[in-house]
Amino acid sequence: MAASEGLPAVSMSRVASELGAATMSLYRHLSAKDELLAHMVDAAFADAPAAFGPGDTWRAGLSHWAASYLAVLRRHPWLVRVPISGPPLMPHQVLWFERGVACLRDTRLVEAEKPSVLLLVNGFVRNQATLEADLMLAARTSGIAPDQVGVGYSDQLARLTDAARFPAIHALLAARVFVGEGAIEDDFQFGLDRILDGIDVLIRARAADPRPQG
Numbered sequence: 001m002a003a004s005e006g007l008p009a010v011s012m013s014r015v016a017s018e019l020g021a022a023t024m025s026l027y028r029h030l031s032a033k034d035e036l037l038a039h040m041v042d043a044a045f046a047d048a049p050a051a052f053g054p055g056d057t058w059r060a061g062l063s064h065w066a067a068s069y070l071a072v073l074r075r076h077p078w079l080v081r082v083p084i085s086g087p088p089l090m091p092h093q094v095l096w097f098e099r100g101v102a103c104l105r106d107t108r109l110v111e112a113e114k115p116s117v118l119l120l121v122n123g124f125v126r127n128q129a130t131l132e133a134d135l136m137l138a139a140r141t142s143g144i145a146p147d148q149v150g151v152g153y154s155d156q157l158a159r160l161t162d163a164a165r166f167p168a169i170h171a172l173l174a175a176r177v178f179v180g181e182g183a184i185e186d187d188f189q190f191g192l193d194r195i196l197d198g199i200d201v202l203i204r205a206r207a208a209d210p211r212p213q214g
Contacts, residue, residue, distance in 0.1 A: 001042065002078040012036065037082050042090035046074045052102040058203065059196055061103030062117075065194055066125050071095070073129035080130040108206040108213045118201055124195055128188050150178040 001018070012033055016023040030036050049068040052061045073079050079156060088097045100118040109117065139149050154173055163170040168172045172178070
């Protein structure tokens with residue numbers, strides 16, 4: 001239901017109807033809709049990324065974790081509509097948490113910094129997925145093919161602006177920045193690489209510090 005009709009379509013009564021059961025019978029298994037959503041989210045994350053191996057680098061590990069996370073959000077766009085109610089506690093999400101933090105095992109980051117690093121990467125991935133989901137929704141609403149959204153935006157910008165007043169924007173238009181093939185993937189990889197570059201600076205600083213890391 002969430003995939004075909006959107007998250008608002010999911011309710012305890014609707015789920016019961018689809019199952020051919022009474023609504024109140026669901027409450028013997030779930031206390032409220034929030035609990036239903038929690039199980040839905042955890043089920044979507046059933047396939048965790050591979051465990052960090054002895055020959056892997058922290059950067060390769062986090063890159064794989066981020067790409068795997070984005071793949072899940074792309075398969076289930078409704079996930080970004082579920083409010084975040086707290087840190088991971090459900091079984092599959094805890095395993096994802098473990099796999100992400102484990103990528104930083106061989107660094108000299110202090111333990112408190114490791115979840116902060118993962119939260120930074122997590123936030124970037126979720127923002128990317130939310131943007132893509134919003135663009136897909138806008139494309140469906142306007143009847144524009146998803147791969148033509150950038151073309152439409154570029155055409156509108158060209159009509160609404162002039163090169164004398166908006167020279168920086170027209171430089172982008174001349175370079176066809178918004179209509180290039182794979183632009184969304186390029187944007188994601190560019191942003192992820194810059195975040196990992198910043199984390200790399202911190203990891204190198206910790207490695208150069210002779211004091212014990214707590």
